[in-house]
Amino acid sequence: MRHRFGYKKLNRTSEHRKALIKNMLNSLIKYEQITTTLPKAKVLKPQADKIITLGKKDTLQNTKLLISKLQDSKSTSKVRKTLSKRYENRKGGYTRIIKSGFRYGDKAPMAVIEFVDRDVEAKRVDRKKKEAKKETKQEEPKIASK
Numbered sequence: 001m002r003h004r005f006g007y008k009k010l011n012r013t014s015e016h017r018k019a020l021i022k023n024m025l026n027s028l029i030k031y032e033q034i035t036t037t038l039p040k041a042k043v044l045k046p047q048a049d050k051i052i053t054l055g056k057k058d059t060l061q062n063t064k065l066l067i068s069k070l071q072d073s074k075s076t077s078k079v080r081k082t083l084s085k086r087y088e089n090r091k092g093g094y095t096r097i098i099k100s101g102f103r104y105g106d107k108a109p110m111a112v113i114e115f116v117d118r119d120v121e122a123k124r125v126d127r128k129k130k131e132a133k134k135e136t137k138q139e140e141p142k143i144a145s146k
Helices: 014-031 038-056 060-070 073-086 120-145
Strands: 033-037 095-102 109-115
Touching: 014 033, 014 038, 014 060, 014 073, 014 109, 014 120, 033 038, 038 060, 038 073, 038 095, 038 109, 060 073
Parallel strands: none
Antiparallel strands: 033 109, 095 109
């Protein structure tokens, strides 16, 4: 019998569910904190912990497994170089889920999933690029007017 062997299907097809988890894993690794619904966060937590555990053993096989699961070279390298070094003395529990109320539109329970001992500056990864572009655009007219 297969009692208690299942997983949350999240009301999606298997292809959609796999793509959703992969994208959420990549976002979690990139920003180290994301906001999502509570059921999605509960499905994502064990997956993220397994990814970090794979990255802690730096072997070719584990690298290939990470690439096949994440399908993103930047995320894979961040797991292997940054996150695995950060959690090398920790035996598990790399992520935490914090409930954050209900969504305005449909009252879905929301949650924040983040890495324990996360880097606060990782949340601004894309913002720096946008600010740098704005600064260069502002500097160019000044140079042209001189």
